[in-house]
Amino acid sequence: MLGYIFLAIAIVTEVVATTFLKFTSGDNPKWWAFAIVVVGYVASFVALSQSLSRGVPLGVAYAIWSAVGVAVIAVISWVFFKESLTWVQILGLVLLIGGVGLLELGGRHPAA
Known part of the structure; x- marks a missing residue:
């Protein structure tokens, strides 16, 4: 269970x-955003490593970490930065999350 808590922290x-990457680009990049980006990615990889050392399988951890991250970033971009999010993209996100769910379910072995 602790491994999945670290995975949530990593996500x-x-x-x-990733959200603060938006503030590092353009005509007036913010210096403080660079610091948040670096600290955030370092913290994410440390937490991801901790989740692996506590029993979360690498394939499952990476799939959850990347898929949830992509989905949440897409929604954040749509809500806060007014970027487009079409029905086709939404369907893609649903399929992505569903695929990760199947990956997780496929790895569980019931007790005999």
């Missing part, structure tokens, strides 16, 4: 870092 810190 949150990665989403924060």
